[in-house]
Amino acid sequence: MRRSLLAGLVIAGAAGMGPDVTAGPLVERPIVIAHRGASGYLPEHTIEAYRLGIRQGADFIEPDLFLTRDRRLVALHDDTLNATTNIQEVAAAKGWTDRARIVGGRPLYYVFDFDLAEIRQLTARSRGTAGYSRPGNGFYDGSEPFKVTTFTEVLEIAYEHWRDTGHIVGVYPELKFTQALGPAAGIAYLTAMADALLAELADPRWDGLFERPEAVFIQSFIPAVLQYLRPKTALPLVALTFTLPDGSGFPPVPTCPATAEAAAALRAFADGIGVNAPAATEACIGTAQAAGLLVHVYTLTDDPAAYRLFFGRGVDGVFSNHPDIGVAVRNELFPVPEPATAALFGLALLGLAAARRVSA
Ligand code: G3P
Numbered sequence: 018m019r020r021s022l023l024a025g026l027v028i029a030g031a032a033g034m035g036p037d038v039t040a041g042p043l044v045e046r047p048i049v050i051a052h053r054g055a056s057g058y059l060p061e062h063t064i065e066a067y068r069l070g071i072r073q074g075a076d077f078i079e080p081d082l083f084l085t086r087d088r089r090l091v092a093l094h095d096d097t098l099n100a101t102t103n104i105q106e107v108a109a110a111k112g113w114t115d116r117a118r119i120v121g122g123r124p125l126y127y128v129f130d131f132d133l134a135e136i137r138q139l140t141a142r143s144r145g146t147a148g149y150s151r152p153g154n155g156f157y158d159g160s161e162p163f164k165v166t167t168f169t170e171v172l173e174i175a176y177e178h179w180r181d182t183g184h185i186v187g188v189y190p191e192l193k194f195t196q197a198l199g200p201a202a203g204i205a206y207l208t209a210m211a212d213a214l215l216a217e218l219a220d221p222r223w224d225g226l227f228e229r230p231e232a233v234f235i236q237s238f239i240p241a242v243l244q245y246l247r248p249k250t251a252l253p254l255v256a257l258t259f260t261l262p263d264g265s266g267f268p269p270v271p272t273c274p275a276t277a278e279a280a281a282a283l284r285a286f287a288d289g290i291g292v293n294a295p296a297a298t299e300a301c302i303g304t305a306q307a308a309g310l311l312v313h314v315y316t317l318t319d320d321p322a323a324y325r326l327f328f329g330r331g332v333d334g335v336f337s338n339h340p341d342i343g344v345a346v347r348n349e350l351f352p353v354p355e356p357a358t359a360a361l362f363g364l365a366l367l368g369l370a371a372a373r374r375v376s377a
């Protein structure tokens with residue numbers, strides 16, 4: 018299933034959108050996605066974390082996205098700046114404290130209340146919880162030279178990598194939902210973000226790279242935005258699944274499909290699903306793949322056994338905070354034939370064909 022689906026995407030890309038694919042993310046093996054960059058080693062969503070993900074051999078780099086007040090896409094996981102920047106110190110120093118919205122007694126600084134030029138004055142930090150970078154890990158010394166990254170910068174490093182090496186490291190942007198605006202304005206914010214995303218991907222400066230279906234996955238937890246995107250793009254769409262508690266205030270989010278009907282409903286607007294690891298049972302993976310959906314699992318960290326488990330269950334890809342570990346296990350389980358071996362194999366086939374012709 019995996020091989021035929023991914024090969025189909027590559028053929029579609031070669032036929033419809035860009036130059037023939039001679040180098041790209043692996044099409045015969047599950048992919049490793051650098052989750053928020055190599056966020057187990059460096060502060061999440063920083064350009065340094067994305068670069069490290071590429072160096073560690075990830076097939077895709079994953080930015081979560083929000084729109085700033087002046088409608089620029091920035092790579093951040095949270096709708097507020099509180100957990101991963103020094104906004105509180107900067108707000109106090111610059112007299113921005115009246116920009117906070119008080120929620121549960123806490124001053125929260127929302128991304129959409131700030132212009133990009135303001136956000137760029139902040140320092141990006143590690144979230145510091147399990148699975149994310151901690152000082153002294155050999156990559157991150159705890160000093161803070163980091164900035165919040167724009168989506169343009171993420172595209173820039175992926176594009177430069179392709180231009181310089183001929184090898185595609187794809188981008189896997191997630192359109193993030195905010196509950197802070199309320200349901201209707203939240204969906205309008207999402208669709209504005211989707212439009213901004215498509216415009217950025219289609220910028221002529223990328224020479225068509227990000228219009229190729231093997232170079233991009235677009236993901237969201239919110240089906241409405243994927244349904245909005247479906248008629249606008251041929252790029253593969255991934256529906257993130259989860260089980261939310263009742264009364265979460267979130268628009269409905271699909272769960273990992275338990276039935277063929279549920280999987281078919283997702284397949285109507287998505288090419289794949291992202292499943293959180295505890296829900297990624299063999300049954301769910303099989304049901305989804307039988308409906309023609311790719312299955313990517315989130316989020317694995319530094320335990321090689323977890324990669325073995327999910328690759329063993331046949332997933333099409335994993336989101337990884339530690340891409341070097343994911344890539345090492347993937348390469349061990351799914352080795353690529355050496356070019357010399359492949360060439361010898363090709364010669365042997367040619368020889369066989371010639372022998373058959375002679376005997377005929
Ligand atoms: O997008 C897959 C995974 O990243 C979803 O979780 O919360 O890390 O964006 P989150």
Ligand code: CA
Nearest residue numbers: 079080081191
């Ligand atoms: Ca994400």
